[in-house]
Amino acid sequence: MAAKAGASPATYSPSPATYKKNRPPIFTDVDWVRPDGRDFHQCRPAFLRTGAVNAASGSAYAEFGNTKVMVSIFGPRESKKAMVYSDIGRLNCNVSYTTFATPVRGQASDNKDKDISSQLHKSLEGAIMLDTFPKTTVDVFALVLESGGCDLPVVISCASLALADAGIMMYDLVAAVSVSCLGKNLVIDPISEEENYQDGGLMITCLPSRNEVTQLTITGEWSTPKVHEAMELCLDACSKLGKIMRSCLKESASTSQE
């Protein structure tokens, strides 16, 4: 399997090329080329930075191809008065899209935001040691600046990086990767064009060093061997993404010391 291109964030340079496809290619062909020229099993170059927002207790910015995401963490701070007592901390996740995130202005609906927010919550809650901040709330605010496919996995990975930046205790970083099933092929880290024509999708969020899956969603029709294959593909990519995230954290820690 191809390794992630641009494994070191330092080598990343924003690509000037934008994908100008007028018509969707026909995906039944085995020999088709992905719109951005990647291999089927090759992820987009990941660019990650922590400390994007000064006011937040922790923040991160992630750029995977055209998907650009920013996450700020506030807290732990006092829970709202109306909430009942809780001896473990609360996690409040909110994902929003900018109006210019999608090709058609303001296309991302309120419902989609809520859906993604709840998915983000479910993926993160298993990784955070909520008992370390009782009676308080950690707010995770994610903003999708540009939606270029795989929004949710990028948001999740970016949010876990921001949480680590904020010093929230976690069992491990959360890495998320999705694959699309197009005809007979499995393509990893699909762009929105591929997502729109996918027959099925599978997303895994996992704790790479514990090899634990915190969230798994499957849509479309899958046979069991295919699920096996896709899961393996995702888990492998997750562990690689985990390493990139780790190196990003290390880098920001070492620069802040200097």
Added chain:
Amino acid sequence: METFTRFLLLICFCRHTIYINGIRFPSFEGGTYPPTDRPHLLLSVCLILNTLRRTDYLRLRFSPHIVDIVCALASGRWSLSVSPLSSHSQSSVVGCVGSVLLVVLEKGIDHIANPNSSFRLGVRFCPFLTGDISGYIHYRMVGLSVGEKHFIQGGIAQDLRTDGRKRLTYRPIFVETGVIAQANGSARVKMGRTEVIASVKAELGRPSSSAPDKGKVSIYIDCSPTAAPQFEGRGGEELSMELSAALRQCLLGGKSGAGAGINLSSLSIVDGKVCWDLYIDGLVISMDGNVLDALGAAIKAALSNTGIPKVNVASAASSDEQPEVDVSDEEFLQFDTTAVPVIITLTKIGRHYIVDATSEEESQMSSAVSVSINRQGLICGLTKRGGAGLDPSVILDMISVAKHVSEQLMDKLDSEIAAAEAMEEES
């Protein structure tokens, strides 16, 4: 089933009366204190040793002229919370040690004179009355006592659950179709004490520009406050949304339409002009665990009960005009439901997984995986709930178990639906 003795010990530094389910308990009456001796608050201890059921509610009426300090010691079954309070009063949950909660309520001087202030302890939240009521103490069941937890977990480990079922046995499923005359199709499904209704309505609409040759399906689930008191107001919103999203994912397939339980192309009438909009609404009436599976079954039953009216299209319409359609109210086309999958939720408790968990069992879960599987044994959707992570191999094992269970459930459901349809035709 509800045979655990729960006790509730209340220490109230005031005069009080206790009502259980609206009936006054004379034996728990507080002493007769002079109403004005606030500094000499008398201690009254009452002990309710009773087999309280989940649905019981307690109401505690306090004499209104004191600063109340209420301490409640419960058997782990009850927790004390204060919700919501008027702006006049201050109260806070002071602490919680094990199952002991301490709540301090402070009442302003002007409220002291009001004889009507009362606190209500109950599983049902009472909406605010007008007047100077400082607040309600609100008793809510949270979790189970330690003994009950062990009982449930031990039972599952030995493949004998609290209600006598095995790990992979469903509760008896009861299906009734055609329960809502106004809808094109409807069904009621009962699994134990979980009860849901699904209705399908078909309306003529315009296809979306991105998919001109397809109809539209929308799925909405509503959690009624009759099912659980916490669903009142916006309380049920979160669960409703989660259930709707899970069902959409499990029934509507991928973006291209592969693996969809409902064939969207069959809902098209005139390409790009007219199509059927299918509104699938689910209602949770009573909740005792495994709501998603019940809703999936109800939707399947409702769809097989659905008749789509036959449509005649007037042919002469030109390309940019909206064609005239004539909807027949006599002839109906049966909806094809062979591709609609069933949803199986496997709840992981300890090291084992169970199907059709009751809400008591659900409270003990570490995580749950819902898989929807169709007749061919293909996976049509999967979601996971619960925070705890799972090993990838465990997930794959769960999928294969779910596949095995799905065959039985599918047969069971099909025969139940057929029986329900036969019943409906007879009557």
